[in-house]
Amino acid sequence: MTFLLDISALLIAIMLLLASFNFFTLRVVSSNKSAPIEQSVSILIPMRNEAENVIELIAILKAQADLNNFEIIALDDCSIDNTKELLLEISQGNLRVIQGRELESGWLGKNYACHQLATAASGEYLVFLDADVRLNPKAISSTIESMRAWNWDFISAYPRQIAETFLERLTQPLLQWSWFSTLPLRITQKWPQPSTVVANGQFMIIKRQAYFDCDGHNGVKAQVLDDLHLARNLVRAGARGGVADGSRISHCRMYSSANQLIEGYAKSQWSAFGNPLGAFLAISLLITTSILPFAAGLAGEISGWYLYFAIVITRILSGIKTRTIPSASLLHPLSALIWIYLITLSWIKKYRGELTWRGRKL
Template identity: 25%
Template sequence: MNGPTFLAALTLLIWLGLAWDVGRGNRRLRRLAKLPLPEQAGWPRVSLVIAARNEGKTLGAAVPTMLALDYPDLELIAVNDRSEDDTGAVLEKLAAADPRLRVVTVTALPEGWIGKNHALHTGAIEAAGEWILFTDADIHFQPDTLRRAVAYARMQTLDHLAAVPRLVEQGHALGICVNAFSFAFTVGLRPAHISDPRSRAHGGVGAFNLVRSSTYRKLGGHEPVRMRPDDDIKLGKLMKAGGFSELVLGEGALAVAWYDSVGAMIRGLTKNAYAGADYRLWVPLAAMLAFGVGWVWPAVALFLYEGPAMWLNAGTLALILALGCDQTRFTGGRWWHGLFLPLGMAVFAWILLRSQAVTLWTGGITWRGTHYPLRDLKANRL
């Protein structure tokens, strides 16, 4: 076996292993909308906490779906985090119409905190629920979502249940990127293994992080993740260390219009992609090398070699496209978006490199008008 054939065979074997892990893992994930809803002798109080900074345009549509949840013992705590638009006015109007909604206003950000993390921590301090659901200000819920989630968490004796929302894409280009993001999320976090206490896999989702209040408070609340742009994922890591954690698919139960364009997505993810690498210099470079060898080279080599090497590379490319199409079954996107999986992954490779470059060049990240120094971000490794 010559060198090109050996490399082609090795690449195909790696992709076969990845396909097995991703395909099997996706099929093991439960769907929140289909979780059983048994009768309960009594429902524990749940506090739903959202952080909102300059979210006046989204709150008016999203918060009513939260208040329409058919959960019998619910309070909603909305933290207005130093907003400069009409966020406060929108929240006060909604609170006047429903006493279950309380508005907490943050006027100053303490040193050593990211704004959103501090706002969620502040809301949790006010929460009286046995369970706390952390969610975003633009998430839309189906009425039975919370009852299904709480019933399942209690049945499985979980301390943390996360759910991935349906990412409603705006146009085909964004749909291709959403599918690629979902694939990268599955490969990187291995969500099907989160419920296995023997596995190091962990994760969380800002759109839906349901935590047992006693465990969350025992672990220090959001204080251990106070300077993490990826606080949702790291909160999941924290909760798994303190108890039992699981992640489910939220399609049919909750949804969000993620970004309105590919450009907006690139800008939005630039702030936290490098945090996912724990600010290690070598990780983006290693990711680019893996992308080149695993994704680009099989396509190039297909036209450079004949015989077994050509067929092995063709098999790798076919497998990649099949994986992309299969992933759409779990994102709700169009199947043919999966045919452009390599293109979508190229965008995310660029985002990771861009995030590293911008973070190093500016000495930190800027999020919603506040700059956070890199030295403080790196000090909060978890």
């Protein structure tokens, strides 16, 4: 037990150092930095069964400020609800609705939809946006202005993750925490390597030239985590950019039910760590840093409690910086157990051929 706790202490010390570094240095997109954008901007939204989001989202996008030349293109990805009908009802002005083609062999649904959107777009900046993301009035102009200031070719402006149910509160903060406590982001962005790139496709802006130079979504057509692999391809092609805190200008509630959350993570976690060995190492890290200290504390090891509170601090720092509620941080061991379950479930479903999303088999 002592040897394992020594390993745990070393790993947690590194994670606490990285979390502290990112707390003070993580790049932040602020609406206070907005300036009029003269270049053309294409806002691209893939939509499959998004009827509940159509009206509110399009209204928000049409009201975006400081964009002097922008278009909105929404693609109906063969929805089986009334997404298309709602889009056509409000299709006027700078909103263009296109019908997505039937899924071609070798493609995943969202990737193919984004590919079609990009080829239909005319803007110098391509804004890829999920339908469940909500933007502040100057979100897009602020983000582009930040790209200019930082000399970036692409940006993943990470939205604030809304968590309402108990299961969401346990799992959703892990999205930011996973990179906030493991990578020195300002350093990896200054000297970029594909293996250290972080990205979230909920709200992503890419310069047109950089997108097509790396073959865009055509280069990640079968990748479940298309956002991450697209960002890696951008870096390989020489583009500069990365993740920034977008919690002050955007928010997103990814899942509205436990079943949807489990299905969503089950479809992607097998791909998150590359292969079974990577998944095993990730699970081992979670056990060593997030579960073992708490278990040791319960068993009477006082050092276990010190380590438990240290890992909780990394969660609190991540939560404060990215504006997620840090109240569930004390339940971090339970969050880690749920994540381990989701990783394991994802691999089981992968090998059984049971992965699905939005009515499509992956």
